[in-house]
Structures are given as C-alpha cells and as structure tokens.
Amino acid sequence: MDRGQTQGERKRAEEESTEGASTSSLVSPKATGVGSGPYDVFLSFRGLDTRNTFTDHLYHSLIKAGTVPFCVFRDENNIPIGEKFDSEIFNAIVQSKISIPIISENYASSKWCLRELVHIMDRKKSASHIVLPIFYKVAPSDVRHLKGNFGNAFHSSRKHFDEKDIQEGQRALNEVSYLNGWESQKIADGHEGKLIERVVETVISKLREDFxxxxxxxxxxxxxxxxxxxxxxxxxxxxxxxxxxxxxxxxxxxxxxxxxxxxxxxxxxxxxxxxxxxxxxxxxxx
Structure with missing residues (x-):
C-alpha cells in the first residue's frame, strides 16, 4: 500500500477488490437426486466484467434448463447480515457439485475471486468436484503466465493482496489454465449464445451422471x-x-x-x- 494513499482511496481499493465475488442466489428448492448438495452449480466471476451480461445470461439459462430446476449459486450481494463473507462462499463451493469459474480480464484483480478459485481447485483435488472453466475473452496462456491485459490487472492489484493470496492465487490460476474448458472467442466465432448452450448441455450431462x-x-x-x-x-x-x-x-x-x-x-x-x-x-x- 502506498504511503501517500488517503484513507478514502484505500477504502475504494478494498471495495473494488471484493466486488464481484460470488454470493448466494438460490432461486428454487433442492430437488431430490439432482447434484450432491444444496447447490448444483457455483458460479465464480468478476462482477465488473460479466455480472449483467454473460454471467447473467448463463445463470438464467441454467436455472431454466430441464424440468427439474438447478440450484445455482451466484453473486447477488445478499449474504445475510452478520454472516462472514468467506465462510458463506466457501461453504457454497463445498456444497456444490460443479463450479464454473468465468475467468475474465479483471478476474485476478479481485482477491475474493482468487480465494474462490483457490478453494475450487483445492476442492477438485480432495473430492469429486467438477470444475468447468470459461475463459471469457482471455487466453488460457495469459492466465497461466499472467500476461496481457489479464496479467496487467493482476499485477496492478497485487499491492492490495496478502502474500498468501498472491502465492495461492497464482498456483490456482496456473492449475485452472490447464483444465479442459471453453474459450469464448473460439466458440462459434464468439457468439455467446452458442457458448452458453454448450455449457448448459455439459452441466446437464454431468449432473445426470448421478442417475x-x-x-x-x-x-x-x-x-x-x-x-x-x-x-x-x-x-x-x-x-x-x-x-x-x-x-x-x-x-x-x-x-x-x-x-x-x-x-x-x-x-x-x-x-x-x-x-x-x-x-x-x-x-x-x-
């Protein structure tokens, strides 16, 4: 943190680093036999990049898929007063069968998004947790090597992070970059509707493996x-x-x-x- 930063600037920087991490948006009761816990899908995303656009379209497509509604966890800024932000989020990841990190240009500029991703990747190692990453207008290689605009966003924000967040965040970003996911600009020439269709089809297929x-x-x-x-x-x-x-x-x-x-x-x-x-x-x- 720069010594010359005012208290107001520090507060704004902290708010920007936490905005966009995922909080609960449960829209329907849990249907018996779907998923492995209270949630079927956990969406991790940077609100500044995709909250009102791609993530919103994907969310509504998921909850409308099939005749048995999916329970999807996403950011709606509605954690109950008195609840700790991190415990609410991390419990949702543990209780979900599938996590979909939407890795966008400014994803790594949020320490909360990085913490979500760390927990998601750790969960993948220790349990039958499915991770389906979407590289939204970024290349997996830029995520892996922290290059391009993605890398610039991370490096410009790391002064606000703890050393643990930096090290574990880099490790999680490297791991997720090697997973088989979707690059938004390579699916149907960047047509997001087609990408969302493919994601929904894959989620349906993964969840029905329980049957x-x-x-x-x-x-x-x-x-x-x-x-x-x-x-x-x-x-x-x-x-x-x-x-x-x-x-x-x-x-x-x-x-x-x-x-x-x-x-x-x-x-x-x-x-x-x-x-x-x-x-x-x-x-x-x-």
Missing amino acids: QLDVPEQLVGLDDRMKEIMNWIDNPSINARMIGIYGMGGIGKTTLAKCIYNQLSNKFVHVASFQMFEKLPGAMEV
Whole structure:
C-alpha cells in the first residue's frame, strides 16, 4: 500500500477488490437426486466484467434448463447480515457439485475471486468436484503466465493482496489454465449464445451422471444386442414406441435394460420417471 494513499482511496481499493465475488442466489428448492448438495452449480466471476451480461445470461439459462430446476449459486450481494463473507462462499463451493469459474480480464484483480478459485481447485483435488472453466475473452496462456491485459490487472492489484493470496492465487490460476474448458472467442466465432448452450448441455450431462445405474464392468455378449436395439431407437419416427425385453431368468435382461437406460438417459428430460422402470424385474419400457 502506498504511503501517500488517503484513507478514502484505500477504502475504494478494498471495495473494488471484493466486488464481484460470488454470493448466494438460490432461486428454487433442492430437488431430490439432482447434484450432491444444496447447490448444483457455483458460479465464480468478476462482477465488473460479466455480472449483467454473460454471467447473467448463463445463470438464467441454467436455472431454466430441464424440468427439474438447478440450484445455482451466484453473486447477488445478499449474504445475510452478520454472516462472514468467506465462510458463506466457501461453504457454497463445498456444497456444490460443479463450479464454473468465468475467468475474465479483471478476474485476478479481485482477491475474493482468487480465494474462490483457490478453494475450487483445492476442492477438485480432495473430492469429486467438477470444475468447468470459461475463459471469457482471455487466453488460457495469459492466465497461466499472467500476461496481457489479464496479467496487467493482476499485477496492478497485487499491492492490495496478502502474500498468501498472491502465492495461492497464482498456483490456482496456473492449475485452472490447464483444465479442459471453453474459450469464448473460439466458440462459434464468439457468439455467446452458442457458448452458453454448450455449457448448459455439459452441466446437464454431468449432473445426470448421478442417475446412472450400476452395471458390471466386464460384460459378455451384450454388444450385438445393444447395437440392434440402439439402431432401432435411433431410427426416426413420429410415433411413440415401446421396447419389451423378455426371456428366461438369468440371461441378462435387467443388465441389458440398465445399459440401454445409461446410454439414453442424457437424451430425456424426465430422467426420474424413466429410472423407475429398473424396478420391473427383467423388463424395461421406453
């Protein structure tokens, strides 16, 4: 901190460094079977860059996806009075299945965004936490090496950070830069609507993995039957169709039905009602 800085300047700098970190915006009750905790998705973003634009569009697309609403945690500046900011945020990360850090130009200029990212990356190592980064108008290499406008934003703000925030923040930025995510300017020539569609599709797919049925890892003799049924299913038709699997006990009817279900589940909106057919001994209907 420069000695010549006035108290007002220091206060403004602190406010700027905390603005944009994520606080709770729970819009619907938790639906049984979706995600692994109170939240399905945690959005980490720099409010100055994307709060009213990309992040807002992504948030509303996520909560409207499918018939079972997703519970999404994002910044709305509504942490209850008396609650500690950091504990509220970090608990939300722990209780979420997926984190989506939206790495924008000024993301690393906020110590709170850096702390969120550190917690997200630590959570990824210690649990089955999914991290889907979006590099919003920045290159992963600039995030990794702290170069370009992204690096300039970080270096110009680091005087307001603790040494621990600097070291851990750099480590988290380096780690997230190597993850398989999306570069906004490389998706559909920068058309953000297409990018949001892809993100939502991926989130839906990841969350529905919770509905996958257990089947043996080593299966013998099911491939040909699977291909035959899937070819029939994939054949376009304007009419509803039914699949009946029958035969003597012990020949693998239930296992075949589970395999078909696992392969088809991501294509259906009403996954919960689709899953109930596992309870019918040796039978499955679609």
